Amino acid sequence: MTERFIQSIVRAADVLELFLSAHQELSVKEISEKLGLSKSTVHGIIKTLEFRGYLQQNPDDLKYRLGMKLFELGNRVSQQFDIGKIARPVIKELVEKLKETVHLVMFERGEVIYIEKLDGPHALRIYSQVGKRAPIHCTGVGKAILAFQAEKEQEQLLAGEMETFTEYTMTNKEEIKKQLESIRKQGYAIDDEEIELGLKCVAAPIFDHKGKVIGAISCAAPKMRINEQRLKTVIKGVKQAANQISQSMGYKDVLVHI
Amino acid sequence: MTERFIQSIVRAADVLELFLSAHQELSVKEISEKLGLSKSTVHGIIKTLEFRGYLQQNPDDLKYRLGMKLFELGNRVSQQFDIGKIARPVIKELVEKLKETVHLVMFERGEVIYIEKLDGPHALRIYSQVGKRAPIHCTGVGKAILAFQAEKEQEQLLAGEMETFTEYTMTNKEEIKKQLESIRKQGYAIDDEEIELGLKCVAAPIFDHKGKVIGAISCAAPKMRINEQRLKTVIKGVKQAANQISQSMGYKDVLVHI
DNA sequence: TTCGATGTTCGATATTATCGAATGTTATTC
DNA sequence: GAATAACATTCGATAATATCGAACATCGAA
Incomplete structure (x- = not known):
């Protein structure tokens, strides 16, 4: 077997990186379609990422966008x-x-x-x-x-x-x-x-x-x-x-x- | 049951956020001690994060630091x-x-x-x-x-x-x-x-x-x-x-x- | 060369992420 | 204002998978 990457982390990365191309806000449905995963799976990933500040939900339309934690981490990288x-x-x-x-x-x-x-x-x-x-x-x-x-x-x-x-x-x-x-x-x-x-x-x-x-x-x-x-x-x-x-x-x- | 967050994503976040406080470089051992996880578990998480560009390994001392993907994502957040x-x-x-x-x-x-x-x-x-x-x-x-x-x-x-x-x-x-x-x-x-x-x-x-x-x-x-x-x-x-x-x-x- | 310390791989196992179905929720249409 | 539609969200059973400990590899120092 080649490398054994942790699936859910890879998927979480997939979710985050969707936001790099074009769209600023994405719904659960959009993400699940783009990644070919079930809505509930995506929902779990998203809620975890939101919990930790990597995503945030827009209360108006329930869509998600990138969260502040990434800004924080990104700035830490700049310092490097x-x-x-x-x-x-x-x-x-x-x-x-x-x-x-x-x-x-x-x-x-x-x-x-x-x-x-x-x-x-x-x-x-x-x-x-x-x-x-x-x-x-x-x-x-x-x-x-x-x-x-x-x-x-x-x-x-x-x-x-x-x-x-x-x-x-x-x-x-x-x-x-x-x-x-x-x-x-x-x-x-x-x-x-x-x-x-x-x-x-x-x-x-x-x-x-x-x-x-x-x-x-x-x-x-x-x-x-x-x-x-x-x-x-x-x-x-x-x-x-x-x-x-x-x-x-x-x-x-x-x-x-x- | 309260919320069911995805464990490995939470742990990946834990790893990343260790780098926010103080140290710029961390070894597998240091991370596993700080998080109370086995070396192999941490290793799996780290390699996955590295694979996706969220961490990068210093070839000199094998230690890890935050990766460019976070810089990329962080900048995307700035635009928001x-x-x-x-x-x-x-x-x-x-x-x-x-x-x-x-x-x-x-x-x-x-x-x-x-x-x-x-x-x-x-x-x-x-x-x-x-x-x-x-x-x-x-x-x-x-x-x-x-x-x-x-x-x-x-x-x-x-x-x-x-x-x-x-x-x-x-x-x-x-x-x-x-x-x-x-x-x-x-x-x-x-x-x-x-x-x-x-x-x-x-x-x-x-x-x-x-x-x-x-x-x-x-x-x-x-x-x-x-x-x-x-x-x-x-x-x-x-x-x-x-x-x-x-x-x-x-x-x-x-x-x-x- | 040996030793120690740490990084990495492996395999068995129980945990856990996953999916589909069911249920909420909100906006829209008639 | 009821009925519908289109989502988001929750739930439970199940199979997949992340986890751990142990074994192995690698590197430096003594």
């Missing part, structure tokens, strides 16, 4: 990565310099997750949300991270099906691996409309004290605002900022990555 | 209360006016929970943390909220044992209820060293569109900085800001509260 604290001032400076939105992401379970963001002054902005995830094969930050993973992990991460978002999304494994090589040489990655038309990003990796890639920062802007001329400035700024963060994290060598 | 969004600019203005730290809290399960805070410019600051909880009987925000609860809820909330923090902490139910009455009349609450010596707070309640108290804001400062003279300014500022937030939440009547 000092990377946020370290990066914040650097990001702020970079935004002021480039006048564009800057993101900080961490690598987690084959995806990137947005930890911090600071919008630039332009009205035309990238929509993004702290706490959200994004794929690794078609984002600047994802590729910046991927490029500095060990060969074995790279293989693994590129093994599954890759989703296509735009006509520019690369899904060919070999093609991507080739690009990763130049990213590794140059120290930055570019996403040119690979996840969303009109969106261009410049990203650079962040290393921890052991020299492991743990995240990345990126400057994201409408393609038209990152022209030939500005590109150099942006690349330089992003790389410098990323290096500064790595250094603060205790990273010693700026050259040897793997 | 627009009160944060609405209150932020009002709070910012108030901090600039009073030059003191301002907190926004919500009422949740018999306690207040810090949703938002903005520090004033002084070096001598109140230590506080978004996501933390505080008791209701000895904080400005707590009393401001309590005062506008229905009689029945008040009774319930004051029923249990009340913890003593300083020599000024009130734990006598009748005494507190008397104070609540004047808070209700005046529209603001004061905490004068009731939870921590040297700390003084002025708080005012926030109501939702139905006229229900849902939270409060407070100005917190070292007692010496809120003297007789400044007190009036602070009270006025806090009340105004709270009213403004309530109004934005759709609250109509500034007079009738219950």
Whole structure:
């Protein structure tokens, strides 16, 4: 037998995570349908989660939504990565310099997750949300991270099906691996409309004290605002900022990555 | 039989919440001792939680810490209360006016929970943390909220044992209820060293569109900085800001509260 | 190398989560 | 305002499953 996970905990997680996609409020019926479980089973799970503050019921329509306990726990997690604290001032400076939105992401379970963001002054902005995830094969930050993973992990991460978002999304494994090589040489990655038309990003990796890639920062802007001329400035700024963060994290060598 | 909660979910919650108090990393053994469960039981729970991203194991010492999924869910919860969004600019203005730290809290399960805070410019600051909880009987925000609860809820909330923090902490139910009455009349609450010596707070309640108290804001400062003279300014500022937030939440009547 | 301490797996067992049916509850329709 | 409908919630029997203790694995320290 493989691993023996505890069914009801897995199901409780299923319930909670339903709320991550789209709907803010869900009824017992909706949940039981989506999960293919009986109403009474779902009811038991929900009432337990509510009892502990992981869900809360809206007394008006009897529907449920995520509870405060998750907010509490989530904040505790934030405290765990000092990377946020370290990066914040650097990001702020970079935004002021480039006048564009800057993101900080961490690598987690084959995806990137947005930890911090600071919008630039332009009205035309990238929509993004702290706490959200994004794929690794078609984002600047994802590729910046991927490029500095060990060969074995790279293989693994590129093994599954890759989703296509735009006509520019690369899904060919070999093609991507080739690009990763130049990213590794140059120290930055570019996403040119690979996840969303009109969106261009410049990203650079962040290393921890052991020299492991743990995240990345990126400057994201409408393609038209990152022209030939500005590109150099942006690349330089992003790389410098990323290096500064790595250094603060205790990273010693700026050259040897793997 | 009372309610039939699902044991393993309750236990999973127990595990997660151990991480809220003090320790960032816990071993299987520590958890099993703290919860009085067998190592193997705890192991099963932990592995399930890890599988789903609610815990993650440190490969160096095999200990566990809270996982990214909680960060994700926590952020989703943040999006749920627009009160944060609405209150932020009002709070910012108030901090600039009073030059003191301002907190926004919500009422949740018999306690207040810090949703938002903005520090004033002084070096001598109140230590506080978004996501933390505080008791209701000895904080400005707590009393401001309590005062506008229905009689029945008040009774319930004051029923249990009340913890003593300083020599000024009130734990006598009748005494507190008397104070609540004047808070209700005046529209603001004061905490004068009731939870921590040297700390003084002025708080005012926030109501939702139905006229229900849902939270409060407070100005917190070292007692010496809120003297007789400044007190009036602070009270006025806090009340105004709270009213403004309530109004934005759709609250109509500034007079009738219950 | 041995020992000790802790993490992990395994199998038998009794506990417990599960389902379907029955019962409440609330809103809606005529 | 009764009747219906659409849920949420409770209940009880049953089979599934979480639990525990013991055995095993792994890692560091002596």
